[in-house]
Amino acid sequence: MTDRALAVVRAGALTTVQDLGRPGHAHLGVPRSGALDAPAAALVNRLVGNPVTAAVLETTLNGCALRPRSAVTVAVGGAPCAVSVDGRPAAWGAAVRVPAGALLEVGAAVAGVRSYVAVAGGITVEPVLGSRSTDLLSGLGPAPLAGGTVLPLGRPYGPHARVDVAPQPRPPAELVLRVTPGPRADWFTPRALTVFTSRPYRVSPAGNRIGLRTEGPALERARTGELPSEGMVLGAVQVPPDGRPVVFLADHPTTGGYPVIAVVRHRDLPAAAQAAPGTPVRFLAVGRR
Amino acid sequence: MRILPVGESALLVEVSGGQEAEALHAELVRRRAEGLLAVREIVPAARTVLLDGLAEPDRVAAELAAAQVPPVLPRGERIVELPVRYDGPDLGTVAAHWGVPAREVARVHAATEFRVAFCGFAPGFGYLTGLPERCHVPRRSSPRTAVPAGAVALAGAYTGVYPRSSPGGWQLIGTTDAVLWDHTRVPAALLTPGTRVRFVPVGRVGGS
Numbered sequence: 112m113t114d115r116a117l118a119v120v121r122a123g124a125l126t127t128v129q130d131l132g133r134p135g136h137a138h139l140g141v142p143r144s145g146a147l148d149a150p151a152a153a154l155v156n157r158l159v160g161n162p163v164t165a166a167v168l169e170t171t172l173n174g175c176a177l178r179p180r181s182a183v184t185v186a187v188g189g190a191p192c193a194v195s196v197d198g199r200p201a202a203w204g205a206a207v208r209v210p211a212g213a214l215l216e217v218g219a220a221v222a223g224v225r226s227y228v229a230v231a232g233g234i235t236v237e238p239v240l241g242s243r244s245t246d247l248l249s250g251l252g253p254a255p256l257a258g259g260t261v262l263p264l265g266r267p268y269g270p271h272a273r274v275d276v277a278p279q280p281r282p283p284a285e286l287v288l289r290v291t292p293g294p295r296a297d298w299f300t301p302r303a304l305t306v307f308t309s310r311p312y313r314v315s316p317a318g319n320r321i322g323l324r325t326e327g328p329a330l331e332r333a334r335t336g337e338l339p340s341e342g343m344v345l346g347a348v349q350v351p352p353d354g355r356p357v358v359f360l361a362d363h364p365t366t367g368g369y370p371v372i373a374v375v376r377h378r379d380l381p382a383a384a385q386a387a388p389g390t391p392v393r394f395l396a397v398g399r400r
Numbered sequence: 401m402r403i404l405p406v407g408e409s410a411l412l413v414e415v416s417g418g419q420e421a422e423a424l425h426a427e428l429v430r431r432r433a434e435g436l437l438a439v440r441e442i443v444p445a446a447r448t449v450l451l452d453g454l455a456e457p458d459r460v461a462a463e464l465a466a467a468q469v470p471p472v473l474p475r476g477e478r479i480v481e482l483p484v485r486y487d488g489p490d491l492g493t494v495a496a497h498w499g500v501p502a503r504e505v506a507r508v509h510a511a512t513e514f515r516v517a518f519c520g521f522a523p524g525f526g527y528l529t530g531l532p533e534r535c536h537v538p539r540r541s542s543p544r545t546a547v548p549a550g551a552v553a554l555a556g557a558y559t560g561v562y563p564r565s566s567p568g569g570w571q572l573i574g575t576t577d578a579v580l581w582d583h584t585r586v587p588a589a590l591l592t593p594g595t596r597v598r599f600v601p602v603g604r605v606g607g608s
Binding site for chain 2: 135139371376
């Protein structure tokens, strides 16, 4: 392996390689995958001069530690966290130079859930169906990082961005998800529809890249029986038998048999990726546009 | 045909049954190939076809509502033959549901021409239709935590083959060495919606 590589010293709770995912294969049962907070991943890529298609690292809650074999430019964004190079504090949300062999530490998220680490040149693991993303549902793409993993890096694309600190949205204190009812709202009682869009929910700690699980009042069905499996979209709010809504995120299954009461606006999903367990959630009914 | 809006950019088209869904899927794929339909994903399922990634879902919905979808299945799709050993641990359970000896399950299954109605559950897992209604069986009451790759299984109206080891609740009747999914191969999935499938028995029923 060349010295364009990054050794994983501390993998953290769950750190994965992510890019824009592999849409277009849902009919084969392949989830779209990709960075959950896509705007944050795009921002750190731009900070190091990468195109938005370059693969980055997505951490979960407690960051990671990395050691590049040659000097690299990195940027950390998404969930705010402490960043250091060989123990010296470094900038979050800006390009940082890491010397060869130095230790880059991405600290625990002080708010939000997922921090993103871009390296100039991108992470260049072998793509699968056009994407380097780790898909936790179907196991496509590279395995989640482990201590000792060595990741290949591409050649830098060009100069990094000349900004001190790029503005980024704060992780939500309350997660407001605008939803369009349907396609299976008629599987629920009118009371359930009212409860869904008026009562508070909370982000459950059981969520993952497949779905944001919620805690709160159970939604009562108007009809029993099984819904034959049907295609699922990103942001679908599926209601399993326990009645607690689950918002489908990037690694969601492509088909499913629980009724979808509503679909979350795509623009609201990056905030959902940063809503820590316990964050209040409000579903706000809106029209289709 | 019922057209249900799904969020900002998708439509779920619901039809009366599996054959109608397969015919609609074939028609939508044809339209996309001819440049008449701009859509990112066309996902067939049991009784629906999902269109996702539409720039103008309302216009597409109006077009579909006015369209005549031929209710015929296209012919001449490629046929895939899967070698199978009818040695699954649930062969006896399935035989009991059908009210026949185990070797008759193998004979009927191998004599059936299947079609991939849709995929899902895992990359490369196809839901194959073709068995008559009297041969439909329930899922196992408790799913297995690990079903081996290549297991040939039945549940409801469907036959499926597990592309890789995973938990599963289907009744296992056999095993194939065919590689259902290989992401280094083009195409990665051996079974795609519309593909015709035959199971070709190898070895003795009940294991060799």
